[in-house]
Amino acid sequence: MKLDSRIPSGPIEQKWDNCKFEMKLVNPANKRKFTVIVVGSGLAGGAAAATMGELGYNVRCFCFQDSPRRAHSIAAQGGINAAKNYQNDGDSIYRLFYDTVKGGDFRAREANVYRLAQISVNIIDQCVAQGVPFAREYGGLLANRSFGGAQVSRTFYARGQTGQQLLLGCYQALERQVNAGRVTMFPRHEMLDLIVIDGKARGIVTRNLVTGKIDTHLADAVVLATGGYGNVFYLSTNAKGSNATAIWRAYRKGALMANPCFTQIHPTCIPVSGEYQSKLTLMSESLRNDGRIWVPKKGGDSRRPVQIPEDERDYYLERRYPSFGNLVPRDVASRAAKAVCDEGRGVGKTGLGVYLDFGDAVRRLGRHVVEERYGNLFEMYERITGEDPYSVPMRIFPAIHYTMGGLWVDYRLMSTIPGLFVLGEANFSDHGANRLGASALMQGLADGYFIIPYTIGDYLATAKLDKIDSNHHEARRAENGVNEQVKRLLSVKGKRTVDSFHRELGKLLWEDCGMARNAQGLQYAMGKIAELQQEYWQNVNVVGEGAELNQSLEKAGRVADFFELAQLMCLDGFERNESCGGHFREEYQTPEGEALRDDDQFCYAAAWEYMGPGQKPALHKEVLSFEHVHLAQRSYK
Template identity: 75%
Template sequence: MTNLDAKIPSGPLEKKWDSRRFELKLVNPANKRKYRVLVVGTGLAGGSAAATLAELGYNVEAFCFQDSPRRAHSIAAQGGINAAKNYQGDGDSVQRLFYDTIKGGDFRSREANVYRLAQVSVNIIDQCVAQGVPFAREYGGTLANRSFGGAQVSRTFYARGQTGQQLLIGCYQALERQVQAGKVKMHTRHEMLDVVLVDGHAKGIVTRDLKTGKIQRHFGDAVILATGGYGNVFYLSTNAKNCNVTAAYRAHRRGALFANPCYTQIHPTCIPVSGDYQSKLTLMSESLRNDGRIWVPKKHGDDRKPGQIPEGERDYYLERKYPSFGNLAPRDIASRAAKEACDDGRGVGPGGLGVYLDFADAIQRLGEDAVRSRYGNLFHMYAKITGDDPYKTPMRIYPAVHYTMGGLWVDYHLQSTIPGLFVLGEANFSDHGANRLGASALMQGLADGYFVIPYTLGNYLADQRPGLADEQHAAFAEVENEVRARLQRLMDVNGSRTVDSFHRELGKLIWDKCGMARDKQGLEEALRRIPELREEFWGNVRVPGDTGDFNQELEKAGRVADFMEFGEMMCLDALTRDESCGGHFRTEHQTDDGEAMRNDDDFAHVAAWERKSDGSGWTEHREQLEFENVKLSVRSYK
């Protein structure tokens, strides 16, 4: 049994991080340059980590599969970033951000991690402003804020609807500065295909140069994965097309436990699916719920145009069911309420899979110009995709997969169960519990990269002799051979079905059985069908081209092959977690009015899965969650 020691510091909550920082070992400045650190992924978490570690003096090698680190999917985050600055004087504090985040996560995250996140949130904003991130401002020159789902204070900092882009560019600039300084070697269009262990410690990776197909070995004294989430297991999601679970899953196969894979976030406000050819879904920022009102017709099958449905015949269901939070109810709750309305036959648009997000009241109250200045780019984006003008007719929205709270298990130091392998950002599981609040992902990614890993990594390296091995070590040769064999195996199938057709089928199966609502029967069916589909994949997939070349189909095939295994683990976790919490809604466990019913006696734990070495399944390990500072309560937004 792997020992899941989360290494949470003792002492009062507000002192834990300070006292741990004092206890952590340091690497002296002259010695830092003797260590090489590999950072995989250059989004907010990886980019900020790479830049900061290089500033400290470490030699960093950073990898991304995109053609530039600036294109990582963090760039697509729209709404904003939370921080407990209390600039608005509306009652915010570190304690309140901590509490909102713990509660928002439905009491399934670690107190100590979340508290640290809330503490460092204030430093993040300072750092980003100093870099030149053009956050929204008041006329007097101070920073502006807005409110977001799951909170009753305005603590969200934003740059129009492009906050992720602006934060990532700040981080990318810091990274490129270190490239220029010779402290970061950047490998673009490189995909990590496996991690190399030497004497049980992560000491390197094997990559494929996507331009040339060349397989390469890279030694590092430590390896940091910041490779994002696994939302694309559903095929259709708001994730960028190339987002994948491969780096995390390859590490899992080498022994890193994977925590809470069933915690996935379905975002309530996305543009509905329009046809079978659909390749991805587009998010409409949650910030729209500040001024937009969500409704469906009261009458079943009402096919009148929205403008022809009188006020009295509309059901503003979030305002009705959750009067105190209204349209700003947390994401999981808003998503399920939309599903409920559509399942009830009151959905709008083609197939009845949509609800209205209506700005008529806001336009009347504030004027069209004010609405345009707040949401102009989002309205523009909506109009481009749908051909409808949201200033004149309500938007149609439907929930879609957006974020994954599960990830590789890490301790308080962000170290996985493999020593020397650290995991940051969405790729780890640590801070959001069973549901993430809006504007918290950017906060976590940057907290991990700018303000946590720079301290905790040194503590690991202080005990490691630099340059312990090199690329000639037998372990590298062995892993490289396995990587090559696997690529060849994909090519050799030479079947008749495309990679995408398998991915779509897997995604639909997982969406149906492990999506917004799950039950025992459906999950058991998925657990039967996924291995069948996987077998068909390995017997009938067609990958054109060749391995020693730029080959996008081969890239996809490797990723889909990993999703085929990962999806099974996810359904197994969903089946084993026999309760409802946050984004994990088991229909067997709900209150009379359809709310999630937690079971704290049996499930107040992190489920961390270990893959059996013969690949025959997984073993569950549990980390009990201790709540010393908050009282577990029924999450109410009424």
């Protein structure tokens, strides 16, 4: 298989314009004759469904939640980047592009990133027009802040609830189309397989999560916007329901999975407190703007943080990275935290934590300013830990937060299966090996509002789509496969709960394919995962029936897919013999402990092809070329 990324011709500034012009259009009167399935209703899926509805397509949108408004985009706190340069601080489309490519440690496709930076400007306009209540200055104009690793203030925000407000804007646009009859919403429906007919994506098989009914839905194109797979780690900042099943089923039907080992660890999460822990809570990265991160200089220091004098504290980020200090990118900050904890200098009962201290900020700005900026985050911290962060430094620790890897897509966001488009976190395209803060919301909305509505038109206008019905043997086969898997899971009737397997898998992955990896650990993990997976199918206990609301069964199917995905993540990490961004291979580091890329050998996106059960997946390489941002070691010193 040859990967064709279909990057348009011309200078980078004109590629998207050229592409838009080259693409065929669908006659307005014909649009309603095309049915498009959108799976997922977050920023990418919701925006795509709403916009395609506005254009006149017949859209069917699916989500597993009870309402499209609950998609996990809602939990994004910090903000959304846009190259508006409203602050006159030297920002530009080119600079946002540059920062994103560099921040991604040179493992993203330049043309895609440039387009993302271009579109960022329109996103803010669109969101304001929808009534998104972004923060404003006294004069009534939009406010900005600088955010995780950026030296310009280009982040737009709505208190600590930016994702929520953007999603509600998108959800409202979506509901408007539902009301207009152009979008049909299928809440509490989970996609369990992709239907591929004559090599083209033509539908999905779903399970109605209330009745348990398995249904086939056919369409002219399928759009997956199902988010990332961070929950493979069990403990992550993802929502409990976030899962990889939709993209994994697409992978098994022939879509390539790219860079699965590129996972992002977020440095500012609340540390784990016990075995029963069900998820990790993120504290917005914006806290690093005013909070100072430190650990005691000597290991095993059990004094209360206020008792540790200034000269016995190690502000290790400020020490190691004087120019960026506490604002270094997420991967760098996370690894630095791991390093000090590995040295035995971690804080808290478990020793897995570092202090994020607002003492200086309160002294410098006054408590009311700190309260205004971070009040809701402090409240959340206190609710969870029972400690008051105004008087005691917060304890934070890195946690899995985002997955840069995902289904491989070309410039037009189409996977290797014609007619299957992948948007947002579910694809691999824009963030390379590390995502910068406030860029996920930007990508989701860019894909949904401004890219897919154009590119899907070109596909529908040019693809020769035969009429099909749900009795087509491929549709039947997919539906039967889903039915069988449900039956199989219910029939094991073993001793262990789904969660206990998931927790074990997560721990394994966190140890050996987490913040730092090495060849030996990855190999060990692959063996262990296979064993655990085998036990799963012999010893899992899924109670209840298939034809009812059954949350254990939902989880069981997702975990079954997580096993396979975890294997591929380890394999991908094992084969990538370099460190880049979120992928830190201990064997490949500079003497100062920074990630050491190997651009001669690994300057590519690794796209894996499913070769059948038990077979080793085939690796396809999309070689990345950097014509504008020159390959260099990232330095934040």
